[in-house]
Amino acid sequence: MKLNTFFISLAIVLASLILAFGFNKALNDFKTLERSVSVKGLSQKDVEADTLIFPIKFTRSNNNLTNLYEDLEKDKQNILRFLQAQGVRADEISYNAPNIIDKLSDPYRNDNIVSFRYVGTGNLLIYTKNVKLGKSILEKISTLGKEGIVIKIENYEIEYLYTKLNEIKPQMIEEATLNARNAAIKFAQDSNSHLGKIKKASQGQFSISNRDKNTPYIKTIRVVSTIEYYLKD
Structure with missing residues (x-):
């Protein structure tokens, strides 16, 4: 009877240890998963009015x-x-x-x-x-x-x-996204981390303005992408 009680107690202790270990690991994984960095990527292009x-x-x-x-x-x-x-x-x-x-x-x-x-x-x-x-x-x-x-x-x-914005939108979005990723990689390296997957992303509005007051036929097009990446150890 005493032997059975001993094994039962041992099993409970082992189960508690395993449960605690699993909980701590899950908590650490969750904390690691929640580490993130938000960066902005700019794409800017000068074009002639059409x-x-x-x-x-x-x-x-x-x-x-x-x-x-x-x-x-x-x-x-x-x-x-x-x-x-x-x-x-x-x-x-x-x-x-x-x-x-x-x-x-x-x-x-x-x-x-x-x-x-x-x-x-x-x-x-x-x-x-x-x-x-x-x-x-x-x-x-x-x-x-x-x-x-x-x-x-x-x-x-x-x-x-300038009426051909749709023709250059994909290229500029790609460039803005790449610039944002490069900024995130640099941040991860400086913080001894590794860049994970995208957590959240938003695409800014395209803006068209005169490059300067003396050349109104030259337009500057800008777009900014905001992307949040997970960070990993």
Whole structure:
């Protein structure tokens, strides 16, 4: 009877030791598993705009409304001939009806003396994928002033766009992910650890901005990936 009690007690002790060992090992494995590092990876690329949009405004003044419309129509036709001679296609040009102001009907005018009663503004819009051609037109269009056409192009209305983001997204995401991994590897080495699997990852938004204010046709594209890796001993 005493012998049986001894073996039972021994079995209980051994079972307790095994259970404690297993618990400690599981706890250590859990703690090891929970060690992690969060890193960011950047991918940045400069590209040239592939689309150029800019409005061309032209003005005329006259005391006769009919003559004013005729003058604006002549100016429009001369501008269209100039653009087409430069190589702009007809489907890259759009225009709206001119905007006419009657100065005598302006309740805020300071006096009753006006040089011309009517002032008209015509509007053409250029939308071209040929950015090089569009830039050339912006440089040359002032020559229309020799024909008596008053041209106005506002710099803040000129738009350079990059529309091929989907074509370079995979490459940039891959680069950002690789840069994040390299940063995580360096951290693991510095902390005497080894890099484990990815615990969590998030993809940042792509941003497109002008590289600088002097070259708005050069765009800088950026994306940042945030990745959390497990660390192992």
